[in-house]
Amino acid sequence: MTPRTPGAELPEHPDWLWHSPEPKKSYDVVIVGGGGHGLATAYYLAVNHGITNVAVLEGGWLAGGNMARNTTIIRSNYLWDESAGLYEHSLKLWEGLEEALDYPLLFSQRGVLNLAHSLQEVRDSVRRVEANKLNGVDAEWLDPAQVAEICPILNTSEDLRYPVMGATWQPRAGIAKHDHVAWGFARELDRMGVDLVQNCQVTGFERVGDRVVGVTTTRGAIRAGKVALAAAGQTSVLADELGLRLPIQSHPLQALVSELLEPVHPTVVMSNAVHVYVSQAHKGELVLGAGIDSYNSYGQRGAFHTIEREMTAAVELFPMFSRAHVLRTWAGVVDVTPDASAIMGLTPFDGLYVNCGWGTGGFKATPGVGWCYAHTIAHDEPHPLNAPFGLDRFTTGALVDEHGAAGVAH
């Protein structure tokens, strides 16, 4: 890491980056949810399809939900072809996003190590590396000595209860500054005439037969040619208004940050077995996450024992972390599917599109989701990259079972 002047790359304050218009009576497309996915979808609707008569409705404040609560990890080393296609498309978009938005996203391709702690994990990991290579995703298998070279602060001794037996390595993976990503999209959308409406909670839908023709909100009814859901953990609550049942369960996913520290952690490290993932933010906080809390919850907090287990794993893998102080903990509400893959596509209602079920992994997919979802909305059919992620897969059985590569227990 080269030293930076503190604050040098910080952008303008968000208040000046977009307006807060009153919602109009009608739009071509209404996007429900002003997080990363909603913003990116509006962006690619405009850029790729020329559709700008669009409103992004946000119940709270822009990008204040899961977009403000995730651990900002970006990678595309998933197992199955379907996932690799979607996440790798997203990673390629990340690689050009700062230029496209002309905004500093602090996108840093510092690589990700996914650790293996048992012989079976080693075999599964090597299999995933080979699957990644076949899909054009950069991936290597590293032995413990090579892991130690990349991340010297990691405890690669054999004395651990679950020693590091190697790791997969994706050099192009990394992190980005989540707030900046949202602000960059929002500034550009504002320039293009898209309405970003905050404090506008969607309470229901207006229908003509099986066609959705608008939404009811806390700021009045809004007609829409098309309505696209991008509301993450709240999606079931919205879909319930239509009697539309979705195979998702909402859980709290907790994250935490340490105080600001000198640059000590050069990459991203994830471990499925002992279950922690950690990177160091640009300012210096260690950003840590683990698995979801087991039970359903819409409260944006979880139980302390989940944090305790995560910290136990972190301190064993990174002994120097034992002296770091936790500054803040929080939770997002994530929507988990039975096969740990997202749902993106059409619904049984004309004019209604669904994007949900990203569980613990939505941030990395942000630009890819925007690209594919915009296509789905504009053409009334899924983009080839999101076609395998339709709702019908739960009936046909063509699941995209990514529990192994999702990286988080759920």
Next chain:
Amino acid sequence: MLLIPCPWCGPRNEIEFHYGGQADVSYPEDPDSVSDVDWAHFLFYRDNPKGVLAERWSHQAGCRRWFTLRRNTVTNEIHVDDDASEAGAVTR
């Protein structure tokens, strides 16, 4: 952290329990006549309310028995004043 009232052991810390998801999901009466759509719903679809959910818990570190309780998914308030939390309620 939840304080969960095991019907047999009394209130215990959440870490002693295993969560089993929505309660009262019945196995189809006649499996041979179930359509693909209905199988999908039995296997993969569960209620996900913002409010009270009847759910299964197992007292893994205690008596190891399963029971049903009703919990508010927003406030975590557990309702023990109704039949659902009785020891005998078992899902087939």
